[in-house]
Amino acid sequence: MKTTDDISNRMVGVEESPHPKLLKLLLLCGILSSLLWVGADIVASLLYEGYSYTSQAISELSAIGAPTQSLLRITGLIYEVLLLAFGYGVLILGSQKRILRIIGILLMTHAILALVSFFFPMNLREAEKTFSDTMHIIIYSIIPILFLLIIWFGSKINGKWFKFYSIATILVLLLFGILTGIASSGIAAGVPTPWVGIYERINAYGYVVWIIVFTAILLRKE
Numbered sequence: 001m002k003t004t005d006d007i008s009n010r011m012v013g014v015e016e017s018p019h020p021k022l023l024k025l026l027l028l029c030g031i032l033s034s035l036l037w038v039g040a041d042i043v044a045s046l047l048y049e050g051y052s053y054t055s056q057a058i059s060e061l062s063a064i065g066a067p068t069q070s071l072l073r074i075t076g077l078i079y080e081v082l083l084l085a086f087g088y089g090v091l092i093l094g095s096q097k098r099i100l101r102i103i104g105i106l107l108m109t110h111a112i113l114a115l116v117s118f119f120f121p122m123n124l125r126e127a128e129k130t131f132s133d134t135m136h137i138i139i140y141s142i143i144p145i146l147f148l149l150i151i152w153f154g155s156k157i158n159g160k161w162f163k164f165y166s167i168a169t170i171l172v173l174l175l176f177g178i179l180t181g182i183a184s185s186g187i188a189a190g191v192p193t194p195w196v197g198i199y200e201r202i203n204a205y206g207y208v209v210w211i212i213v214f215t216a217i218l219l220r221k222e
């Protein structure tokens with residue numbers, strides 16, 4: 001028998017939430033995707049003989065001809081599927097909260113763009129640059145903007161401490177994003193790029209850690 005609240009929710013167009021266990025599983029994909037990404041980056045950098053964790057870009061691990069390309073294509077695909085599921089979970093959770101719907105859409109957009117980037121891997125430093133390199137740069141110039149938007153909207157969901165943490169994360173991402181852009185210009189020029197790997201990883205790890213904290217908050221609230 002439908003309650004008055006059920007009828008009211010349907011009248012205003014509010015969708016019913018899915019099974020709590022399914023929603024929890026979708027949200028857990030946020031933590032799983034982040035842990036997978038960090039783990040894959042560390043393992044690939046160890047398997048790639050001669051790779052410098054500090055002075056080479058993350059994308060060089062999955063570059064055309066890199067010995068770790070196949071591994072990262074597999075883990076990357078799993079990561080994107082998990083991220084897409086997480087974004088969908090946030091979208092569903094936001095059935096009565098617009099800001100969560102926005103975050104869910106941004107997360108799913110990130111996952112889709114990352115999937116598209118599979119078709120445009122970069123070439124190794126010493127190889128001739130192609131259209132694939134150009135598209136790779138374009139895609140990975142858009143994705144960091146999505147990071148900032150996701151964190152900015154997410155900062156509003158859990159009081160002052162999370163807002164301060166989110167703003168601090170945004171400032172770190174902006175600073176090291178600029179440093180990464182400056183340092184990575186040397187890749188195309190074929191010159192040494194000291195610290196580009198560190199700068200880029202501070203950015204990427206800062207984002208995935210924020211996703212883990214954000215997911216934990218959503219799980220606690222749910």
